[in-house]
Amino acid sequence: MGTGHGLGSGFERDNAPARDMFTGDGVRRGIQAAIPMGIGVAVYGVVFGLLARQVGLTVAENLLMNVFVFAGAAQIASLDMWAYPLPILSIVATTLLINLRLILLGAAARPWLRELPDRKVYPMLHIMADEGWAVAMNARRRGERDIGFFLGANLFVALCWLPSVVAGHLAGGGVGDPAAVGLDFAFTTIFAATLFSGYRARFDLVPWGAAGAAALLAWWLLPGTWYVLVGGITGFLTGFAFGKPAFAPGPMIDGAP
Amino acid sequence: MTIHASALLAIALMAVVTYACRAGGYWLMGRVTMSPRVEIGLTYLPGAVLVSLVAPAMAEEGIPGVCAVAVTAIAMRKTNNLLIAMLTGIGTVWLARQII
Numbered sequence: 001m002g003t004g005h006g007l008g009s010g011f012e013r014d015n016a017p018a019r020d021m022f023t024g025d026g027v028r029r030g031i032q033a034a035i036p037m038g039i040g041v042a043v044y045g046v047v048f049g050l051l052a053r054q055v056g057l058t059v060a061e062n063l064l065m066n067v068f069v070f071a072g073a074a075q076i077a078s079l080d081m082w083a084y085p086l087p088i089l090s091i092v093a094t095t096l097l098i099n100l101r102l103i104l105l106g107a108a109a110r111p112w113l114r115e116l117p118d119r120k121v122y123p124m125l126h127i128m129a130d131e132g133w134a135v136a137m138n139a140r141r142r143g144e145r146d147i148g149f150f151l152g153a154n155l156f157v158a159l160c161w162l163p164s165v166v167a168g169h170l171a172g173g174g175v176g177d178p179a180a181v182g183l184d185f186a187f188t189t190i191f192a193a194t195l196f197s198g199y200r201a202r203f204d205l206v207p208w209g210a211a212g213a214a215a216l217l218a219w220w221l222l223p224g225t226w227y228v229l230v231g232g233i234t235g236f237l238t239g240f241a242f243g244k245p246a247f248a249p250g251p252m253i254d255g256a257p
Numbered sequence: 258m259t260i261h262a263s264a265l266l267a268i269a270l271m272a273v274v275t276y277a278c279r280a281g282g283y284w285l286m287g288r289v290t291m292s293p294r295v296e297i298g299l300t301y302l303p304g305a306v307l308v309s310l311v312a313p314a315m316a317e318e319g320i321p322g323v324c325a326v327a328v329t330a331i332a333m334r335k336t337n338n339l340l341i342a343m344l345t346g347i348g349t350v351w352l353a354r355q356i357i
Contacts, residue, residue, distance in 0.1 A: 036340035061264045068272035078271065086263045088270065096274040101306065106282030108302040114287065125279045130310070137303035182351030188314040188322070189329045189346025195307040196333040196342075204304060211305035212312040219313035228309045235305020240298030 021115050022147045030132075030152020033139055037131045037153075037194075038160035040186040041072075045161045047178055048072060048079075049168025055082040059169055066165050070129065070158065073225065074098040094224075101228040104236070105133045109150065112140055116147055124151055132157035134191065138198040203244055211235030321353030 052062045057079075069075060074095040081091050105128055113121045132154030139149055178184050195208070215231025222230070289295075315322040329346035336342065 033339075036338075036343055039340070040343065057264070058259045058261075060260050061268065064260070064265070065268045065271070068268060069275050071271075071275045074271070074275065078267070084261070084263070086267050088263065088267045091267050092270040092274055095271045096278070099275045099278040102275070102278035103282035103285070104302055104306060106279055106284075107286045108282075108299045108306075110283050110286040111291070111296050111299060113283065121283065122280055125283055126276060128279055130306075134303060134307060141300070141303070182325075182347045182349075182354065185314075185318065185322070185325060185350040186343060186347055188311055188318070189325055189350070190339060190343040191307050192311045192315075192326045192329045192346065193333045193339050193342035195304055195311065196330050197337065197339065198304055198307075204301070207301040208304050208308045212308040215309035215312050216316060219316065227313050228306060231309025231312070232302060232306040235308065236298045236302045238298075239301030239305075240294055243294075243297040243301055245293060245297055 022151075024148060026144075026146025026148025027152035027155075028148075029144070029146070030136060030139075030149035030154075031156040032152075033149070034132055034135045034153040034156040037135050037190055038156050040190050041131055041157050042160040042164040043178060043183055043186060044072060045164030046168035046171070048076060049165040050171065051076065051079050052082075052165070053169045053172060055079045056084075057082065057169075059166065062165060062169050063162075066162055069095070070127065070161070071095070071099050071102070072129070072161070098225050101130075101225070101232060102128070104229065104232045105130070108137060109133065112137075112145075112150060113147060124154070127154045127158045129154065129157055129161075131187075131190075134194045138194050141198045141200060201244070203242075206242060207235040207238040210238040318350065320357055321350045324353045325350035 048066075049062065052065075052075075057065070065075060077094050077098055078091045081087050081094070106125060109125075109128065113124070116124075132150075135153040135157075136144075136150040139153075178186075198204075211231040211234050214234035215227040218227035218230035286299075311326060315326050318325070325346045328349040329342050332345040333339070333342040
């Protein structure tokens with residue numbers, strides 16, 4: 001379990017947490033960094049709200065789902081099956097399959113978040129979603145160490161999602177088709193931009209390339225969204241086998257890529 | 258403010274499995290002793306997940322998708338600004354769809 005190994009903080013003997021472990025300033029930086037992602041999320045929140053209304057979710061049900069499930073991709077898949085009597089088993093199984101990738105997100109976040117006590121981490125994990133997580137983990141690659149950043153980025157994404165879902169639901173048919181202006185591709189471009197901004201060394205291309213190849217193969221051969229899991233695990237294993245321990249804290253060399 | 262009983266059940270179960278995934282990976286990594294190699298591997302996981310989200314979406318979109326991702330890469334390199342890179346990419350996919 002989390003045996004305190006804040007890098008180079010081995011001599012701190014008082015019970016007070018390290019100053020830079022979790023700060024309000026970190027939360028603020030996380031929020032700021034998540035703004036572009038938040039805009040994309042908000043657009044999709046509106047679309048989700050609209051879809052949910054079309055399949056017959058009530059506002060209250062929609063709100064409950066988004067507060068307690070809070071997993072856009074799985075929720076959209078569930079809407080496909082949302083007809084009474086609800087095929088609950090299929091809905092839940094699909095949700096589980098699509099959300100298996102969240103296991104990877106939590107695993108990758110552990111080396112960062114374990115400095116905080118479990119009673120703070122576990123509630124925080126509920127709002128961990130791909131978008132905020134990507135922003136935060138990317139910042140960590142660039143030297144960010146403040147756990148407040150992780151919270152800020154994920155919280156901001158959640159706060160962009162919820163009101164826009166409700167707005168989309170209430171607006172009903174008044175929302176245009178996001179595909180008409182290319183907005184359906186928003187997540188791909190922002191995920192790509194986040195990926196590129198996290199580029200640090202030529203070696204990064206090895207696990208990334210392996211992950212991409214595996215994901216494409218899985219996308220081609222397997223149903224559903226297994227490709228995220230397959231690609232993620234492939235990248236992890238490649239990094240595990242060949243990665244370089246050059247992950248020093250502090251600011252990275254600026255100007256990369 | 259109506260809530261159907263079966264909808265409530267479905268939402269509750271969806272919430273349980275989803276939170277289990279969110280917390281499960283974190284919990285699991287706490288159960289194993291994390292070797293330095295595992296930690297190094299984990300630092301590559303975010304990029305790997307992002308690649309795995311981008312690559313199939315790009316392939317599905319075809320040529321406009323490839324153009325958009327390439328332009329996003331260039332925009333990110335030039336501006337180092339996520340918002341600008343995202344908007345440029347969206348603009349590219351829109352434009353490429355009109356042409357192709």
